[in-house]
Amino acid sequence: DEDLRHRLLGEFELLLSFTAYNDLKRMSAYHRKAYALLKRPTSLYDRKVNWSFGSPSVLCLYYRESGKLAEAVADLQEALPCYTLLTYGHGAGAGEVMDAERYFHMGDLNNAEISVHKALAGARSHHEKNIVLCATYLQARLAFARGDFPGMFDLLSQMRADMTSRKDYHFLHMVEICEGSIYANLDQKDRIPRGLLEGGPGSVRLRFPAVPMFNIMYGRVLLINAAYLKLIGSADSFLSLASVFPNLLGQIYTHIYLAAANREIFREEETLASLRRALDIALPDRVYMPFVENGDYIAPLLARLAGECGCRDGIARILALYGTYRRNKERIIREYFTETRPQLTPREMEIARLAATGITNAAIGKQLQISSNTVKMAIKNIYAKLAVNNRALLARRLADPDR
Secondary structure: OHHHHHHHHHHHHHHHHHHHOOOHHHHHHHHHHHHHHHOOOOOOOOOOOOOOOOOOOHHHHHOOOOOOHHHHHHHHHHHHHHHHHHOOOOOOOHHHHHHHHHHHHHOOHHHHHHHHHHHHHHHHHOOOHHHHHHHHHHHHHHHHHOOOHHHHHHHHHHHHHHHHOOOOHHHHHHHHHHHHHHHHHOOOHHHOOHHHHHHHHHHOOOOHHHHHHHHHHHHHHHHHOOOHHHHHHHHHHHHHHOOOOOOHHHHHHHHHHHHHHHHHOOOHHHHHHHHHHHHHHHHHHOOOHHHHHOHHHHHHHHHHHOOOOOOHHHHHHHHHHHHHHHHHHHHHHHHHOOOOOOOOOHHHHHHHHHHHOOOOHHHHHHHHOOOHHHHHHHHHHHHHHHOOOOHHHHHHHHHOOOO
């Protein structure tokens, strides 16, 4: 009958939308057709499917054409309401996350934070844990850019606790990648998960669309470990994987890493060509932060290229952002990763030693005759001071204070 026919055709249009990934306009057209036919949520779709494929970045998934990032954000925000109606709220908040990420990459941290709170409200109202992960990771990056290490560390710990509760290996690996990317930007080699450091992309179980985001993190790890030849040799693979859908953010970072690595081995022509390519892709959308995050390697090169036609204003903005970023980064390293980092008080040390044995906050509180909430707040401060985020790492740090 006609109702069944419309239902089948509507379900088919929804399935066809996935053949258009990651072209938001085409996907949205299928979603509208599907909803016009179904007039109700789909009966076939499994809402347990991870909307972001485990990637902590929505922008990384859907930024596909230079000069059209703002349009892509608008397309996603326009497309999602129809899609979420079809799928019982699946992907709620993703449009706001992508908007927040765009502001972040432009260096507009205030508007990024406003949008990320909008994203969290939408994602939490529909229990979209993967969108919450994306938003929380961006909050951690915002805290880093502002020099707020305790806030950043608290967010990473919160993210690990939230995602560990899912017992989904895609999330668990991605949480490690998120933490590793933060520590790679802080040049803290010993904080990067050893498996990720040694194994590279083959060491993690990720769905394919999330791999370019992993390579963004992994490229920085290779850079700070002076693995310049390996990085140059891996770049074609990184670019190939980031070209499938395509994914411009992965391409921008890879070209930046190539410029940095080639500079370190004195290949000037290749260095400047790679950096120009990154600027050509990024500047039409005012995507500055990939250059800012790697300014420790490329700032002199950017200053050299500033005189080139069409680049002066964009490079001036990058260098201004890098100045603030560098000062905040240096302060975090000085205060939390050097000999003068904050020391535990005697009471905190007492709590830390008990927590390292694995006993609960309630048990610690009972033993020390304090409330479990006091214990919880103390452990939060201990984690921030020692730059750890779980009790296993706490035990290792207490056993080896110089680590």
